[in-house]
Amino acid sequence: MKRTRSPTGLLAPAAAVLLVALVVAAAAGAWPPLVAVESGSMEPAVERGDLVVVTATERFPWGGLVGHADPDAPRRLGGAGDVVVYSPPGDENRPILHRIAFPVSEGEDWTDRADPELLDGDCADVESCPAPHDGYVTYGDANGEYDQSAGIAPVVREEWITAKALFAVPDLGWFRIGVDAAIARIGPLPTAVGLGGIAAVTGGFGAVLIGWVGRGRGGA
Incomplete structure (x- = not known):
C-alpha cells in the first residue's frame, strides 16, 4: 500500500528549523538572533553574505557597551570594541552593523577626541556635532569616516541599538x-x-x- 505523508510530516523540517532559531533567541535575548551582512562596510573580518550571531546588549559574555577607544575594549570581529546592530529613526527596516568608537554626551564637541583620519572637517562641518543627545559615535571598519561624519546616522542613541555581535560565520x-x-x-x-x-x-x-x-x- 502506498503511504501518504501527512501535513504534519511535511511541516516537521520547517518546525525544527524554527525551534532551533527560538532556542538561540532565548539564549541570546535578541530577535532575530542571526543577522545576515548585506554590505562590505565591516570587511575584512565580516564580509557580505556572512551570518553574524548577536545577543542583547546587557547579556553575556560581557555587560554594557564598550567603544573602540576604551583602553580595556574587548576584541570583537577583527577589532577592538563592541560591534552593534542599530536602526536610525526613519530607517528601522535597514539595520546597520557597525563598531562603537566612543560614547558622547549631549552638547559635546566630540571631534576633539576623534581620529582625524575618520573625520571630514571639524565640529562645524558635521551635522551631529555638537552631539544633539547622549549616545555613541560609530563606524564601519572598512569605511573611511565615522557614520556621523559621513551622514550615515546621527549620534546613535542607546535605545536604537537592538543587539551586539558575538561572532560571524562565513557565507x-x-x-x-x-x-x-x-x-x-x-x-x-x-x-x-x-x-x-x-x-x-x-x-x-x-x-x-x-x-x-x-x-x-x-x-x-
Whole structure:
C-alpha cells in the first residue's frame, strides 16, 4: 500500500528549523538572533553574505557597551570594541552593523577626541556635532569616516541599538538575504509556503536516501 505523508510530516523540517532559531533567541535575548551582512562596510573580518550571531546588549559574555577607544575594549570581529546592530529613526527596516568608537554626551564637541583620519572637517562641518543627545559615535571598519561624519546616522542613541555581535560565520548569511529578498518581492506568506515546500522535499529526499542505504546494508 502506498503511504501518504501527512501535513504534519511535511511541516516537521520547517518546525525544527524554527525551534532551533527560538532556542538561540532565548539564549541570546535578541530577535532575530542571526543577522545576515548585506554590505562590505565591516570587511575584512565580516564580509557580505556572512551570518553574524548577536545577543542583547546587557547579556553575556560581557555587560554594557564598550567603544573602540576604551583602553580595556574587548576584541570583537577583527577589532577592538563592541560591534552593534542599530536602526536610525526613519530607517528601522535597514539595520546597520557597525563598531562603537566612543560614547558622547549631549552638547559635546566630540571631534576633539576623534581620529582625524575618520573625520571630514571639524565640529562645524558635521551635522551631529555638537552631539544633539547622549549616545555613541560609530563606524564601519572598512569605511573611511565615522557614520556621523559621513551622514550615515546621527549620534546613535542607546535605545536604537537592538543587539551586539558575538561572532560571524562565513557565507551562511546568503540564505537569509535570499529570504528577505523573496519577502520583499512576493510577500511573507508565499515565501513561507515556498520554504516549507523546499524543506519538505529536502526531507523527503533525505528519507528516501536513508531508506535506500538501509535496504542496501540489509541485503549485504
